Amino acid sequence: MALIVQKYGGSSVGNLDRIHHVAEKVIKAKNEGHNIVVVVSAMYGETDRLIQLANALTQHHDPRELDVLISSGEQVSMALLSMALNAKNCPARSFTGPQIGIFTDSIHTKARILDVKTDIIERELNQGRIVVVAGFQGVNDRGDITTLGRGGSDTTAVAIAAALKADECQIYTDVDGVYTTDPHLIPEARLIPQISFEEMLEMSSLGAKVLQMRSVELASKHSMPIRVLSTFSDGAGTLVTFEDKIMHKRLVSGIAFSREEAIISLSGIPRQIGIEGRILSKVNQANIEIDMIAQNATTEDKSDFTFTVHRREYPKAMKVIEELSTELGKINVKTNSKVAKLSLVGIGMRSHTGVATTMFRILGEQGINIQMITTSEIKISVVVDETHLEKGVRAVHQGFELDKPFQSSDRSFIE
Amino acid sequence: MALIVQKYGGSSVGNLDRIHHVAEKVIKAKNEGHNIVVVVSAMYGETDRLIQLANALTQHHDPRELDVLISSGEQVSMALLSMALNAKNCPARSFTGPQIGIFTDSIHTKARILDVKTDIIERELNQGRIVVVAGFQGVNDRGDITTLGRGGSDTTAVAIAAALKADECQIYTDVDGVYTTDPHLIPEARLIPQISFEEMLEMSSLGAKVLQMRSVELASKHSMPIRVLSTFSDGAGTLVTFEDKIMHKRLVSGIAFSREEAIISLSGIPRQIGIEGRILSKVNQANIEIDMIAQNATTEDKSDFTFTVHRREYPKAMKVIEELSTELGKINVKTNSKVAKLSLVGIGMRSHTGVATTMFRILGEQGINIQMITTSEIKISVVVDETHLEKGVRAVHQGFELDKPFQSSDRSFIE
Numbered sequence: 001m002a003l004i005v006q007k008y009g010g011s012s013v014g015n016l017d018r019i020h021h022v023a024e025k026v027i028k029a030k031n032e033g034h035n036i037v038v039v040v041s042a043m044y045g046e047t048d049r050l051i052q053l054a055n056a057l058t059q060h061h062d063p064r065e066l067d068v069l070i071s072s073g074e075q076v077s078m079a080l081l082s083m084a085l086n087a088k089n090c091p092a093r094s095f096t097g098p099q100i101g102i103f104t105d106s107i108h109t110k111a112r113i114l115d116v117k118t119d120i121i122e123r124e125l126n127q128g129r130i131v132v133v134a135g136f137q138g139v140n141d142r143g144d145i146t147t148l149g150r151g152g153s154d155t156t157a158v159a160i161a162a163a164l165k166a167d168e169c170q171i172y173t174d175v176d177g178v179y180t181t182d183p184h185l186i187p188e189a190r191l192i193p194q195i196s197f198e199e200m201l202e203m204s205s206l207g208a209k210v211l212q213m214r215s216v217e218l219a220s221k222h223s224m225p226i227r228v229l230s231t232f233s234d235g236a237g238t239l240v241t242f243e244d245k246i247m248h249k250r251l252v253s254g255i256a257f258s259r260e261e262a263i264i265s266l267s268g269i270p271r272q273i274g275i276e277g278r279i280l281s282k283v284n285q286a287n288i289e290i291d292m293i294a295q296n297a298t299t300e301d302k303s304d305f306t307f308t309v310h311r312r313e314y315p316k317a318m319k320v321i322e323e324l325s326t327e328l329g330k331i332n333v334k335t336n337s338k339v340a341k342l343s344l345v346g347i348g349m350r351s352h353t354g355v356a357t358t359m360f361r362i363l364g365e366q367g368i369n370i371q372m373i374t375t376s377e378i379k380i381s382v383v384v385d386e387t388h389l390e391k392g393v394r395a396v397h398q399g400f401e402l403d404k405p406f407q408s409s410d411r412s413f414i415e
Numbered sequence: 416m417a418l419i420v421q422k423y424g425g426s427s428v429g430n431l432d433r434i435h436h437v438a439e440k441v442i443k444a445k446n447e448g449h450n451i452v453v454v455v456s457a458m459y460g461e462t463d464r465l466i467q468l469a470n471a472l473t474q475h476h477d478p479r480e481l482d483v484l485i486s487s488g489e490q491v492s493m494a495l496l497s498m499a500l501n502a503k504n505c506p507a508r509s510f511t512g513p514q515i516g517i518f519t520d521s522i523h524t525k526a527r528i529l530d531v532k533t534d535i536i537e538r539e540l541n542q543g544r545i546v547v548v549a550g551f552q553g554v555n556d557r558g559d560i561t562t563l564g565r566g567g568s569d570t571t572a573v574a575i576a577a578a579l580k581a582d583e584c585q586i587y588t589d590v591d592g593v594y595t596t597d598p599h600l601i602p603e604a605r606l607i608p609q610i611s612f613e614e615m616l617e618m619s620s621l622g623a624k625v626l627q628m629r630s631v632e633l634a635s636k637h638s639m640p641i642r643v644l645s646t647f648s649d650g651a652g653t654l655v656t657f658e659d660k661i662m663h664k665r666l667v668s669g670i671a672f673s674r675e676e677a678i679i680s681l682s683g684i685p686r687q688i689g690i691e692g693r694i695l696s697k698v699n700q701a702n703i704e705i706d707m708i709a710q711n712a713t714t715e716d717k718s719d720f721t722f723t724v725h726r727r728e729y730p731k732a733m734k735v736i737e738e739l740s741t742e743l744g745k746i747n748v749k750t751n752s753k754v755a756k757l758s759l760v761g762i763g764m765r766s767h768t769g770v771a772t773t774m775f776r777i778l779g780e781q782g783i784n785i786q787m788i789t790t791s792e793i794k795i796s797v798v799v800d801e802t803h804l805e806k807g808v809r810a811v812h813q814g815f816e817l818d819k820p821f822q823s824s825d826r827s828f829i830e
Contacts, residue, residue, distance in 0.1 A: 016468070016471055016472045019472065020472075050491065053431070053491075053495065054494075054495070054498060056431055057431045057434065057435075057495055057498060057499055057502075058498055058499060058502035059502070060498075060501065060502040061498060062497065062498050062501040062502075062507075064508065065494045065495075065497045065498040065501065065507075065508075065509060066494070066498070068490060068493065068494035068497070068509050068511075069490070069491060069494035069495065069498070071490070072487040072488075072490040072491050072494075073487075075483060075484070075486070075487040075490070076465065076468075076484060076487050078483065079469075079480045079481070079483035079484035079487075080468065080469070080472055080480075080484065082477065082480045082483070083469060083472060083473055083475075083476060083477050083480040083481070083484070084472055084473060086475065086477040086480065087472075087473035087474070087475040087477075092477075092480075093479065093480075094480060094483050096483075096560075098513075098514075099513075099558055099560075120558070143514055143535070145511075145514075
C-alpha cells in the first residue's frame, strides 16, 4: 500500500466525460490498495475565460481580486470530480487550497508555496476517502487567496506529495511521458523511462514543456519522485528521480530545442570591468528576457558579447542596442532574427568528455554552421540557422543512438 | 456617517455593464460619507449553469460537493465587482463566506447561519475599503463550504448587517420596492414607503416574492431595518422596519395573492381526537406541502376539514385522500383544482374590527363566491375561483383605498 498524489491537468478534466474517465483512473489506483490524493486544474479553457471576463471588465486588474476570480475555476473541477467519485461509490471530498492550508507568500498571480498542512488530508485518508485538492491556489498569512501562476497545479501536487512524504507524485498530462526529443519532429524519438531531476530541469527549461520547472525544482529539493504519464493511454510514463536510482544511464538523455530565437552579437566592445553588466542591465530595464549568453575576450582591449532573446523581443532589443552603440562608441553589431537553439542534455556527459566534440562533428558533417555555443555540466546548447534545426536534431538524435530502445530499464509502476 | 450593508442580486450583477453600474452605486453611497459592505449573488444564470453541469455529470449529487461547486459562482461576481471598484479608484476587497467567518450548520444546500464574525470586515472598513462579501455561502464547524439555499444572499446581508449593528440593510433588486399589490395585475398599485416586519412576512409568504422570508425573520429578530430598492432606478424603495417607527399607518397595507392553488374539502369526518393530525401526517408523508387549513365542527359527531395545496401537488394529494377515505369510512370529498388565494395584510386591522366584514362585502358585491377563509392577527385570506381573482383583487384594492397616494410618509434615505 502506497500513498500516491495524482495530478490531472486542465485537458484531463476538460469535459464531463473526461472527468468520469479520471474518476475511473483514480478508482483503479485506489482498488490496487493505495491511498490517493488528487490535485486538479481548472477545466480546460476556464481560467482563460475568467481572465477574459476580467479583461473585458477593466484594464486595471487588482491582482488580489484576479486571484479570487481565477481560483474559482479549480473549485468547479474539484467538486465535479469528487461528485463523480462519490456517484461511483468511491467516497471522496474536495478541498480548496486555503481549506487544506497551502500557505504561500503574497505575490498575487505568481505566489510561492511556503508550507503545506497535512492534517485534513490525513484525517480524510484515514477515513478511507479520496482527497481531491484544487491545484494552482493557496492562501497567504492574511487569509487572502493566492494563485501560483500558469502550471502551478504541478507545483501544488509536488508540494502536497512532499509534505505527506508520499511514495510518488504522478503528473497526468496529454503526453505519454518525456521523449528523447519532440516526436512531432522526429518520429523515431523514444519515451525515456527514467530521467534525473537535473536532466528534467534542463529539458523543461529548454522547451520540452511537459512539467512546470518550479515543480521539478521542488521535487528535487524534497527528493520526491515524479512520474509523468498520460491520462488518455496506459503506460508507465517517465519517472523523474535521483540520478543514483537510474539504471542504464546513457551519455545523452535527450535533445531539446526551441525555435523563435534571435541572436545579437556585439564585437569590438572596449574591455572595461563591469561592461557586460552594463549591457545586460540596459536590456533588462527594457523588460527583455535574455536566454543564452556567451562572451569572449578577443584581444587585449576588446571583447565579443553574444546573447539570444525570443524573436518577439528582437525589435525591442535592437532599439536598446542602438542606444548602447552611441554610448559605448564604435562597436560592431551582427544579428540574426531567424535562428533556433538545439540542446543536448545528459547526466552521462558529466563524466565523459568528447560529447561536445561528437556533437560538433555531427553538425559539421551536415554542413550546419554553429553561430553560438554555451555549455553547462549536463547540457550543450548551440544556436543554428532556423532552416537547419530539423536536420540537426535528426542527425544528433541518430548519432547518439537515441532512437535505439531502452533496455529493460522500465521499472515497475510503484515499488 | 452610517454603516450600510448593500445586497445586489444575480440580475443586478448579471453582466459586466451591470457590474460597473453597481460599482457606481456603491461609490455614490461611499462618497456620501458612509461605510459600505456589499453582499453579492452569483451572476444571473451562473448557479443554474453549475447545477446543470452537476446534473449532466451524475444523478447522485453529493450535497457537500454540490455546495463546493455552486459556491464558486459568488466568488466570480464578488471578484469582478471588487475589481471594478478598484479600477474606479475606490479601494475594495472581496471575501468568500468562509473567509469572513459566516458560520452555519451542516445542512448542505440549505444551511442556516449560526454566527457571523466581524473582525475582517471591521479591519477593512477601518482602512477605508469597501468590503465585498459572497452571499449565499458559509462554512460549517468542520471547515466545509455550505450554501444557504435559493435567495440565501438576502439572509447573508441581513446576518452581516445584524452582526455589524449596521444602520440599514439595503436589498437591491429589479423591483422598486414592495407594492400594495402586484402592479402587473393592478396598475394603480402604489409603492409602500414603510412596512412592518410582520406585514412583510405575511406579504412574502403569500407570494409577493421580493425578499426571502428567512431574511425578514432574521431582520425582525435582530431589529435590523431592511430597505428594498431597485438597482436600475433611483428612489427610496420600501423600508421594512418596526411597527412603532411607521408613520401614517393604514388599516390594510397590501393585497397578496397566489394562483395555482387547489382546494380539498373533506366533510362528514368522524370527530375523534387527533383525527386532523392523522389526515395531515398522511399528506405530509407523501411530501406534499399544505398551505391553508380550516376546520369546522359541523355537528356533534362530524366535522369538516379543508386545506389547499399547490396545483401541481393536487393529483398526489387526491391519491392520499382516496386512501384515507377507505380508512375513515364514509366521508364526502369536494375539490376544486382551479382556485386562487387572495390575502389582505395590514397591521392596522389588529385594532380595527370590521376589516373582514368590509372585505367580504366588497367580494359579495362583485358576485364572488368565497370557498374558504382563514385569518391571523394581521391577515385575512380567502380562496376564490381562479377566474374571480383579478376582479376580486381590483375591487378590494380600491375598496380599501390602496390606490390613493401615501402622505409624506416617505422618509429620508438614511436618518
